[in-house]
Amino acid sequence: MNRVEKVFQSLKQNKEKAFVPYIMAGDGGLETLAEKITFLEKAGATAIEIGIPFSDPVADGPVIQQAGIRALEAGTTLRGVLAKIAEIRPIVHIPLIFMTYMNPIIAYGIGNFISDASRSGVDGLILPDLPAEEEEIIAPIAERSGIEIIRLVTLTSPLERIEAIAAKGKGFLYAVTVNGITGARKEFKDELGKHLEKVRDVSPIPVLAGFGISEPEHVKEMNQHCDGVIVGSKIIELFQSGELAKVEELIASSKIEEIKL
Numbered sequence: 001m002n003r004v005e006k007v008f009q010s011l012k013q014n015k016e017k018a019f020v021p022y023i024m025a026g027d028g029g030l031e032t033l034a035e036k037i038t039f040l041e042k043a044g045a046t047a048i049e050i051g052i053p054f055s056d057p058v059a060d061g062p063v064i065q066q067a068g069i070r071a072l073e074a075g076t077t078l079r080g081v082l083a084k085i086a087e088i089r090p091i092v093h094i095p096l097i098f099m100t101y102m103n104p105i106i107a108y109g110i111g112n113f114i115s116d117a118s119r120s121g122v123d124g125l126i127l128p129d130l131p132a133e134e135e136e137i138i139a140p141i142a143e144r145s146g147i148e149i150i151r152l153v154t155l156t157s158p159l160e161r162i163e164a165i166a167a168k169g170k171g172f173l174y175a176v177t178v179n180g181i182t183g184a185r186k187e188f189k190d191e192l193g194k195h196l197e198k199v200r201d202v203s204p205i206p207v208l209a210g211f212g213i214s215e216p217e218h219v220k221e222m223n224q225h226c227d228g229v230i231v232g233s234k235i236i237e238l239f240q241s242g243e244l245a246k247v248e249e250l251i252a253s254s255k256i257e258e259i260k261l
Protein backbone atom coordinates (compact mmCIF):
# COMPACT_ATOMS: atom_id res chain seq x y z
CA MET A 1 0.00 0.00 0.00
CA ASN A 2 1.16 3.52 -0.79
CA ARG A 3 2.58 5.48 2.16
CA VAL A 4 -0.08 8.20 1.81
CA GLU A 5 -2.93 5.71 2.11
CA LYS A 6 -1.24 3.99 5.02
CA VAL A 7 -0.74 7.14 7.03
CA PHE A 8 -4.38 8.22 6.54
CA GLN A 9 -5.61 4.80 7.58
CA SER A 10 -3.74 5.11 10.84
CA LEU A 11 -5.00 8.67 11.43
CA LYS A 12 -8.54 7.41 10.97
CA GLN A 13 -8.02 4.57 13.43
CA ASN A 14 -6.63 7.00 15.99
CA LYS A 15 -9.25 9.67 15.21
CA GLU A 16 -6.53 12.21 14.48
CA LYS A 17 -6.40 15.13 12.06
CA ALA A 18 -3.73 15.52 9.41
CA PHE A 19 -1.22 18.36 9.28
CA VAL A 20 0.74 18.71 6.06
CA PRO A 21 3.37 21.47 5.95
CA TYR A 22 4.64 22.76 2.62
CA ILE A 23 8.27 23.73 2.10
CA MET A 24 10.14 24.91 -0.98
CA ALA A 25 12.97 22.58 -1.97
CA GLY A 26 16.25 24.47 -2.21
CA ASP A 27 15.13 27.52 -0.23
CA GLY A 28 18.20 28.10 1.95
CA GLY A 29 20.13 25.65 -0.25
CA LEU A 30 19.28 22.01 -0.97
CA GLU A 31 21.55 20.92 1.85
CA THR A 32 18.97 22.28 4.34
CA LEU A 33 16.18 20.06 2.97
CA ALA A 34 17.00 16.98 5.08
CA GLU A 35 17.14 19.08 8.23
CA LYS A 36 13.75 20.67 7.57
CA ILE A 37 12.08 17.38 6.70
CA THR A 38 13.36 15.59 9.79
CA PHE A 39 12.40 18.56 11.97
CA LEU A 40 8.83 18.56 10.59
CA GLU A 41 8.51 14.79 10.97
CA LYS A 42 9.63 15.01 14.58
CA ALA A 43 7.20 17.89 15.22
CA GLY A 44 4.33 15.62 14.17
CA ALA A 45 3.71 16.35 10.47
CA THR A 46 1.51 13.72 8.77
CA ALA A 47 3.26 14.13 5.42
CA ILE A 48 5.36 16.85 3.78
CA GLU A 49 4.54 18.74 0.62
CA ILE A 50 7.75 19.65 -1.16
CA GLY A 51 7.61 22.47 -3.70
CA ILE A 52 9.76 22.35 -6.81
CA PRO A 53 10.91 25.89 -7.63
CA PHE A 54 9.60 27.19 -10.94
CA SER A 55 9.90 30.53 -12.72
CA ASP A 56 6.14 31.00 -13.35
CA PRO A 57 4.30 29.82 -10.24
CA VAL A 58 0.85 31.04 -11.29
CA ALA A 59 -1.03 29.82 -8.20
CA ASP A 60 1.45 31.25 -5.71
CA GLY A 61 1.47 34.44 -3.67
CA PRO A 62 4.54 36.53 -2.78
CA VAL A 63 5.94 34.37 0.05
CA ILE A 64 6.14 31.21 -2.05
CA GLN A 65 7.20 33.15 -5.15
CA GLN A 66 10.12 34.60 -3.20
CA ALA A 67 11.02 31.20 -1.76
CA GLY A 68 11.05 29.84 -5.33
CA ILE A 69 13.30 32.65 -6.52
CA ARG A 70 15.73 32.01 -3.64
CA ALA A 71 15.76 28.29 -4.46
CA LEU A 72 16.36 28.89 -8.18
CA GLU A 73 19.13 31.36 -7.37
CA ALA A 74 20.72 28.69 -5.18
CA GLY A 75 20.85 26.50 -8.30
CA THR A 76 18.04 24.07 -7.39
CA THR A 77 16.90 21.74 -10.17
CA LEU A 78 14.26 19.00 -10.28
CA ARG A 79 17.03 16.46 -10.86
CA GLY A 80 18.89 17.77 -7.82
CA VAL A 81 15.79 17.58 -5.62
CA LEU A 82 15.10 13.99 -6.70
CA ALA A 83 18.68 12.99 -5.84
CA LYS A 84 18.36 14.65 -2.44
CA ILE A 85 15.05 12.87 -1.73
CA ALA A 86 16.64 9.52 -2.60
CA GLU A 87 19.36 10.29 -0.06
CA ILE A 88 16.92 11.33 2.69
CA ARG A 89 14.23 8.68 2.08
CA PRO A 90 15.77 5.91 4.22
CA ILE A 91 15.63 8.07 7.36
CA VAL A 92 12.16 9.58 6.83
CA HIS A 93 9.02 7.56 7.46
CA ILE A 94 6.20 9.92 6.51
CA PRO A 95 4.95 10.45 2.94
CA LEU A 96 6.77 12.98 0.75
CA ILE A 97 4.54 14.70 -1.79
CA PHE A 98 5.90 16.87 -4.59
CA MET A 99 3.99 20.00 -5.57
CA THR A 100 5.06 21.14 -8.99
CA TYR A 101 3.66 22.81 -12.05
CA MET A 102 3.56 20.65 -15.17
CA ASN A 103 6.27 22.49 -17.07
CA PRO A 104 9.30 21.14 -15.14
CA ILE A 105 7.89 17.59 -15.47
CA ILE A 106 7.31 17.94 -19.21
CA ALA A 107 10.82 19.37 -19.65
CA TYR A 108 12.21 16.38 -17.70
CA GLY A 109 10.07 13.91 -19.65
CA ILE A 110 6.94 12.51 -17.99
CA GLY A 111 8.03 8.86 -18.12
CA ASN A 112 11.55 9.59 -16.90
CA PHE A 113 10.23 11.81 -14.15
CA ILE A 114 7.82 9.19 -12.83
CA SER A 115 10.40 6.44 -12.81
CA ASP A 116 13.02 8.64 -11.11
CA ALA A 117 10.47 9.98 -8.61
CA SER A 118 9.31 6.49 -7.77
CA ARG A 119 12.87 5.29 -7.35
CA SER A 120 13.68 8.26 -5.09
CA GLY A 121 10.72 7.49 -2.85
CA VAL A 122 8.25 10.23 -3.79
CA ASP A 123 4.77 9.16 -2.66
CA GLY A 124 2.46 11.70 -4.24
CA LEU A 125 2.11 14.62 -6.63
CA ILE A 126 0.13 17.84 -6.44
CA LEU A 127 -0.13 19.37 -9.91
CA PRO A 128 -2.19 22.57 -9.70
CA ASP A 129 -2.07 23.39 -13.43
CA LEU A 130 -3.15 19.93 -14.55
CA PRO A 131 -6.91 20.07 -15.26
CA ALA A 132 -8.90 16.90 -14.53
CA GLU A 133 -9.64 16.63 -18.27
CA GLU A 134 -5.91 16.35 -19.06
CA GLU A 135 -4.77 14.08 -16.25
CA GLU A 136 -4.49 11.00 -18.45
CA ILE A 137 -1.08 12.26 -19.58
CA ILE A 138 0.38 11.46 -16.18
CA ALA A 139 -2.09 9.99 -13.65
CA PRO A 140 -2.18 6.38 -14.92
CA ILE A 141 1.60 6.01 -15.19
CA ALA A 142 2.13 7.70 -11.81
CA GLU A 143 -0.43 5.52 -10.07
CA ARG A 144 0.98 2.36 -11.66
CA SER A 145 4.33 3.37 -10.15
CA GLY A 146 2.83 3.76 -6.69
CA ILE A 147 2.68 7.58 -6.77
CA GLU A 148 -0.70 9.05 -5.85
CA ILE A 149 -2.05 12.08 -7.66
CA ILE A 150 -3.52 14.41 -5.04
CA ARG A 151 -6.41 16.16 -6.77
CA LEU A 152 -7.65 19.65 -6.00
CA VAL A 153 -11.15 21.09 -5.81
CA THR A 154 -11.97 24.75 -5.32
CA LEU A 155 -14.73 26.91 -3.88
CA THR A 156 -16.06 27.51 -7.38
CA SER A 157 -16.09 23.86 -8.52
CA PRO A 158 -19.70 22.72 -9.05
CA LEU A 159 -20.72 19.84 -6.81
CA GLU A 160 -20.92 17.34 -9.71
CA ARG A 161 -17.34 18.18 -10.62
CA ILE A 162 -16.19 17.83 -7.02
CA GLU A 163 -17.93 14.47 -6.90
CA ALA A 164 -16.29 13.25 -10.11
CA ILE A 165 -12.82 14.40 -9.01
CA ALA A 166 -13.26 12.92 -5.52
CA ALA A 167 -14.35 9.59 -6.99
CA LYS A 168 -11.07 9.29 -8.90
CA GLY A 169 -9.09 10.62 -5.95
CA LYS A 170 -6.27 8.83 -4.22
CA GLY A 171 -4.66 9.58 -0.87
CA PHE A 172 -6.57 12.71 0.04
CA LEU A 173 -8.54 15.43 -1.66
CA TYR A 174 -7.11 18.96 -1.52
CA ALA A 175 -9.91 21.47 -0.87
CA VAL A 176 -8.71 24.98 -1.71
CA THR A 177 -10.23 27.37 0.84
CA VAL A 178 -9.99 30.72 -0.97
CA ASN A 179 -10.52 32.15 -4.44
CA GLY A 180 -7.03 33.25 -5.25
CA ILE A 181 -3.38 32.48 -4.67
CA THR A 182 -1.39 30.97 -1.80
CA GLY A 183 -0.52 33.16 1.18
CA ALA A 184 -1.59 33.69 4.80
CA ARG A 185 -5.10 35.13 5.29
CA LYS A 186 -6.73 36.66 8.34
CA GLU A 187 -10.26 35.54 7.54
CA PHE A 188 -12.15 33.05 5.44
CA LYS A 189 -15.58 33.13 3.84
CA ASP A 190 -18.44 32.47 6.25
CA GLU A 191 -19.73 29.63 4.08
CA LEU A 192 -16.36 27.83 4.08
CA GLY A 193 -17.28 25.38 6.84
CA LYS A 194 -20.42 24.34 4.97
CA HIS A 195 -18.51 24.02 1.72
CA LEU A 196 -15.90 21.76 3.33
CA GLU A 197 -18.62 19.57 4.79
CA LYS A 198 -20.28 19.25 1.39
CA VAL A 199 -16.97 18.20 -0.12
CA ARG A 200 -16.45 15.75 2.70
CA ASP A 201 -19.94 14.28 2.19
CA VAL A 202 -19.22 13.34 -1.41
CA SER A 203 -15.59 12.34 -1.01
CA PRO A 204 -14.64 8.70 -0.42
CA ILE A 205 -11.18 9.86 0.71
CA PRO A 206 -10.07 12.29 3.44
CA VAL A 207 -10.47 16.01 2.68
CA LEU A 208 -7.68 18.42 3.65
CA ALA A 209 -8.11 22.18 3.56
CA GLY A 210 -5.33 24.42 2.27
CA PHE A 211 -4.58 28.05 1.29
CA GLY A 212 -4.38 30.93 3.70
CA ILE A 213 -4.16 28.91 6.92
CA SER A 214 -1.61 30.52 9.20
CA GLU A 215 -2.72 30.45 12.85
CA PRO A 216 -3.43 27.68 15.37
CA GLU A 217 -7.01 29.07 15.56
CA HIS A 218 -7.45 28.55 11.80
CA VAL A 219 -6.23 24.99 12.13
CA LYS A 220 -8.68 24.21 14.92
CA GLU A 221 -11.54 25.90 13.09
CA MET A 222 -10.89 24.11 9.78
CA ASN A 223 -10.49 20.78 11.55
CA GLN A 224 -14.12 21.05 12.71
CA HIS A 225 -15.15 20.63 9.07
CA CYS A 226 -12.48 18.45 7.43
CA ASP A 227 -9.82 15.82 8.00
CA GLY A 228 -6.81 18.08 8.28
CA VAL A 229 -4.95 21.07 6.92
CA ILE A 230 -2.09 22.07 4.65
CA VAL A 231 0.02 25.10 5.56
CA GLY A 232 2.63 26.62 3.25
CA SER A 233 3.39 30.33 3.31
CA LYS A 234 3.32 30.57 7.10
CA ILE A 235 5.70 27.63 7.51
CA ILE A 236 8.10 29.20 5.00
CA GLU A 237 8.02 32.51 6.89
CA LEU A 238 8.62 30.83 10.25
CA PHE A 239 11.59 28.88 8.89
CA GLN A 240 12.92 32.13 7.38
CA SER A 241 12.74 33.98 10.68
CA GLY A 242 14.01 30.99 12.65
CA GLU A 243 10.84 30.71 14.75
CA LEU A 244 10.93 26.94 14.95
CA ALA A 245 8.95 26.80 18.20
CA LYS A 246 6.05 28.42 16.34
CA VAL A 247 6.25 25.74 13.64
CA GLU A 248 5.96 23.12 16.39
CA GLU A 249 3.08 25.01 17.96
CA LEU A 250 1.20 25.22 14.67
CA ILE A 251 1.58 21.49 14.07
CA ALA A 252 0.61 20.71 17.66
CA SER A 253 -2.59 22.74 17.27
CA SER A 254 -3.91 20.04 14.94
CA LYS A 255 -3.54 17.41 17.67
CA ILE A 256 -5.78 19.24 20.09
CA GLU A 257 -9.40 18.17 20.08
CA GLU A 258 -11.57 21.21 20.48
CA ILE A 259 -14.15 20.48 23.14
CA LYS A 260 -17.43 22.05 22.15
CA LEU A 261 -19.59 23.15 25.08
Ligand SMILES: O=P(O)(O)OC[C@@H](O)[C@@H](O)c1c[nH]c2ccccc12
Pocket residue numbers: 022049051059060064099126128181182183184210211212213230231232233234
Ligand atom coordinates in the same frame (compact mmCIF):
# COMPACT_ATOMS: atom_id res chain seq x y z
O1 LIG B 1 0.72 28.99 1.32
P1 LIG B 1 -0.63 28.65 1.82
O2 LIG B 1 -1.60 29.76 1.66
O3 LIG B 1 -0.58 28.05 3.18
O4 LIG B 1 -1.22 27.54 0.79
C1 LIG B 1 -0.84 26.12 0.76
C2 LIG B 1 0.33 25.80 0.04
O5 LIG B 1 1.36 26.68 0.20
C3 LIG B 1 0.70 24.60 -0.79
O6 LIG B 1 -0.18 23.57 -0.73
C4 LIG B 1 0.93 25.12 -2.18
C5 LIG B 1 1.99 25.87 -2.56
N1 LIG B 1 1.89 26.21 -3.89
C6 LIG B 1 0.72 25.72 -4.36
C7 LIG B 1 0.16 25.86 -5.62
C8 LIG B 1 -1.07 25.27 -5.83
C9 LIG B 1 -1.69 24.52 -4.83
C10 LIG B 1 -1.12 24.37 -3.57
C11 LIG B 1 0.09 25.00 -3.31
